[in-house]
Amino acid sequence: MLKFAEVVAVSAEVGGTRSRLAKVDALATLLRRAEGAAETEAVVAFLAGAPRQGRIGAGWRTIVALAPEPAAAATLTVGDVDRALADVAGAAGKGSAGRRASVLGALFAAATADEQRFLRALLTGELRQGALEGVMLDAVARASGVPGEGVRRAFMLSGRLPATAAAALSGGADALAVFRLELGRPVRPMLAAPGASLAEAVAALRPCVVEYKMDGARIQVHKRGDDVRVFTRTLREITGSVPELVEVVRGLPCRSAVLDGETLALTDEGRPRPFQETMSRFGSTVEEQVKALLLRPYFFDCLHLDGDDLIDEPLRARAAALRRAVGDHVIPGLVDPTVAEAENLTAAALAAGHEGVMVKDLDSPYQAGRRGKAWQKVKPVHTLDLVVLGAEWGHGRRTGVLSNLHLGARDPDGGPPVMVGKTFKGLTDTLLRWQTEEFPKHESHRDTWTVYLRPEIVVEIALDGAQVSTRYPGGVALRFARVLRYRPDKSPADADTIDTVRALLSSR
Ligand SMILES: Nc1ncnc2c1ncn2[C@@H]1O[C@H](COP(=O)(O)OP(=O)(O)OP(=O)(O)O)[C@@H](O)[C@H]1O
DSSP states (O other), X not given: OOBXXXXXHHHHHHHHOOOHHHHHXXXXXXXXXXXXXXXXXXXXXXXXXXXXXXXXXXXXXXHHTOOOOXXXXXXXXXXXXXXXXXXXXXXXXXTHHHXXXXXXXXXXXXXXXXXXXXXXXXXXXXXXXGGGHHHHHHHHHHHHTOOHHHHHHHHHHHOOHHHHHHHHHHXXXXXXXXXXXXXXXXXXXXXXXXXXXXXXXXXXXXXEEEEEEOSXXXXXXXXXXXXXXXXXXXXXXXXXXXXXXXXXXXXXXXXXXXXXXXXXXBOTTSOBOOHHHHHHHTTOOSSOOOOSOOEEEEEEEEEEETTEXXXXXXXXXXXXXXXHHHGXXXXXEEXXXXXXXXXXXXXXXXXXXXXXXXXXXXXXXXXXXXXXXXXXXXXXXXXXXXXXXXXXXXXXXXXXXXXXXXXXEBOTTSOOOEEEEEEOTTOOHHHHHHHHHXXXXXXXXXXXXXXXXXXXXXXEEEESEEEXXXXXXXXXXXXXXXXXXEOTTOOGGGSOBHHHHHHTXXXX
């Protein structure tokens, strides 16, 4: 039986080194020692910062207020903590608040000072480390002896890191092979790599499709008869917020389907409404709620149709299934166009207010969770998704307002984000107001000029490129960065990496 203190120690070790290899080693050593599925799942969930019970129903205030005298010796096991959290999460009905408080009180009282700190961070969500996923998958592969590809695939199909780890460690490759696309359970979306130019992307991927890259929000829709569910890019279910999409999909001429697409609302002139408005329909708080916006779906992929799994089929077959399944709701695009035709399509996409186009290899399978070369995006401006590390108080007209943002790129090895620049350009009054209200909720500390944040908020930045810098720790700084919009649909694990920023040095 693993001691909880061992998990806490490994978490500190992983956080304390920048070496990917050392992180993988430390995690794999611990995973090998876990006994049975429940213990493995709990260890992986703790290390990833997300208890497998999900939300346990105790608020932030309750948790930070728990400060009993720490235990002198580490006696808690992983199982003890996991059971206590299950108990707290399961408390329901009359007296449940009291029950939660007493179980949590006893748990904290049995914990050492280090364990208390870890638990507090775990339960307030501060420890949630999406960035650790890649490292953890490598560690699972190492500890189980299963090739990384098999582990990654099972995770992308299940979306569940603890269950993937438990299957790999208990049953190896055979247990992972059982993971399949399941109706009702979202898979990680396939992503696109930046393409250099339209002509190069078309030449590299031919035969290809070229489609509008619409400026909306990603959706994945699962239909089983009348049961329709809608998920976001981060696999959050939003079915209840988007009845009009549910209705469209219910009416499609198929029994069962898994569809991938983009959704947005249009103005009366048929141009895309601002991204923030679409996101506000997903229940986000970034901007004021915009009422009575009718979202429309534009589908571009089909992973399952009427009993057939298509995820490993080439795009050519998936696109044919898509047309059968959704008819008019297909995203605008051309199959196997000439470069001149693709250029006309791009001009039409930009003229209609969209971001650019996607070029996709017709022979490629659906690579869930991958940002591969089979899909390439071609956009006229560079954009990056960066993590907000802090914001400075403004001057003059902006006194008392959090303005100049500190921006960080993701460390692909799971370390803290690396600062690459600052900007206050592009911030509207609404965004400034929102920042000033929202940022203190994510504060880690502050000084006279700056409120520093936990790395939780992702912002999309437009820029002209990057330059070598001696001032910033990654050796690279953004050129002419300006804020485009906040990305509540992305977690810091989805942010662009320092390697992507460095790659811009050569692409000028
Ligand atoms: N035709 C399309 N095919 C695939 N994705 C599309 C298409 N049109 C719009 N999109 C959107 O573009 C995204 C894919 O681009 P990318 O892989 O760069 O993701 P991203 O990091 O969210 O990109 P960006 O920040 O540029 O939107 C998808 O997640 C989807 O929301």
